[in-house]
Amino acid sequence: MAATFKTIRRRVWLILNTLVVLWLLLGVICLQVPPESFWPAAFIAFSLPAPLVLNFLFLLYWLLRRSWLVVLPLSVFILGWGYYARLVSVNFAEEVSEGTKTLQVLSFNTHVFNAYADKDGSELEASTDMIDWVATHPADIICLQEFYSNRGSSTYNTISKIGTRYDRYRFFSVSYVDRNKADIGSVIFSKYPIINKGVIRFGESHVNRAIWTDIDMKGDTIRVYSAHLQSMSIKSQDIESTYSAIGNEESFKKEGRNLARRLKRGFVARGNQVELLLEHIRESPYPVIVCGDFNDIPFSYTYNQMAKELKNAFVKAGSGVGATYNGPLPFLRIDNQFYSEALKAYEFETHYEMGLSDHFPISAKYVLQPKAQE
Template identity: 70%
Template structure:
């Protein structure tokens, strides 16, 4: 009798493991599908981390059972290794070659420096603390999304506080917003000269939308690197939406209403960002210089948006970072939606998520790149 029960249990676990592997396969396939063509693919891809994690648990189970069936989850792990690297990065620190040209790039969605007091209430110094932290950071290039500056304000004239008083060059892609005519948008500051700059205005956004990309050709000791500061379509999900969905559990009608609202917002975001990333990539592919593409992509590593960028470029966190690298400072944990990608001609040696700066709804990220000699092949 015990032998029969053991056989049934093994079959049940095998079927469950097979279903998880099929889930992984579906998730990987859905990463290739533009959400504008089939929007449910975005949700299947979004769920891929769950399948990857469950597959590891099945591997542990079969190992503990000393069963040859461990070959199933082990094979899936090997075949999906690059996707596990997106989930959790492990890198050993590399020594920067002596005499190498380096470029440290910091990217940060500043949430308008909390000028509207949305993140931390009752702390009047919070915005100036954040501004000073950015201004004094040792990076060579600063890519700031949701940048905010008022010309007629000492406290919020951030072009001056971050750039001018430190002798930085800048390229600003902003539009005038709010009641006090503040500049809102994407800005690149650089300690090295900016030779040329431009703006990519996405076709599916309003003229004055903050969702856009700026680029700048930067002269780094005689070599030119093109840096992009990107802010793709926001998820448009507020912390209140998530909290309302949690609190609605147990009330069927209310839960359905809140869940549909979340699904609708996510679907709209998937579709919008898919079009924007294609427009961005067309520009990147035409660059005559090595590129660094960084910013707030508002999509996790298991999304069509991220996958399209990863086909063309390396990811600095995957190559030089450690851990999950979560960049969203909000009610949903473990979300990495801010990234830095780079092309051949560059190599990432350091990557850091600055969770010590927790005054925005995003954490800043920085990476140090080595400029490779012309003609050198990237690994």
């Protein structure tokens, strides 16, 4: 009787493990599907972290059981390591030889330095701390999204405080001017000269865009992009409303549909935007670094398209989970730095000490690879 029960249990666990593997394979296939063509694929791909974690748990289970069936989850783990690395990165510090050309790049969605939350002066200290933190960061290049600068304000005159004061070159693309005559947009600051620049506009959106600069780094030119893709359009209140609706079937369905609609719009918009961005990147005559707020997790069509053609600094040089969203949904990595073959990332950091925006800043250090001898 005990032997029969053991056999049945093993079969049940094997069936469940097989279903998890099929789920994982389906998710990987869905990563290749443009959301505009078939938007449900984006939701299936979005769920990929679940089968990845479940497969790892099955791996541990079969190991503890000392069963040959461990071959199934182990094979998936090995073959799918690239996807596991998107979840959790494991790298060790590298030494860089003297005389090597290095470059440090900081990327940060500043959430307009909380200027709109400062109506009564309650955010003034936090805004000042954030601006000072960015201004004094040692990065050679600083890419900021949702950047805010008001020349008429002693606190928010950020072009002067971050750029002019520290003799940084800059390219500021203004998306719009608010009622206080403050400029909002994306900016790239550089300690090296900017010899060319431009803007990639994503359709009718005046907020979401990518800007680029060609930077003369001691005789070598590198093209740096700062991108801000379509927002998820999900606020903390939306998530809280969905949580609070649990138990009330009608209310939960309403909030769930609202959340799903917003996610769908974002998936489709970002899928189109990343194609425009990649078209421009492919034409670059120089090595590229692409920074920004992609507003999509590593298990999305957007991220997958970027990862097909460029390396990810967190995957190659980071450690841990690397979450960059500072909000109610944990473990979301939606800010990234990608780079081309002529560069190598040797250090990556998510700056959790700067938690005053709804994003955490990220920085990476790169080595410019020597050119191949002809």
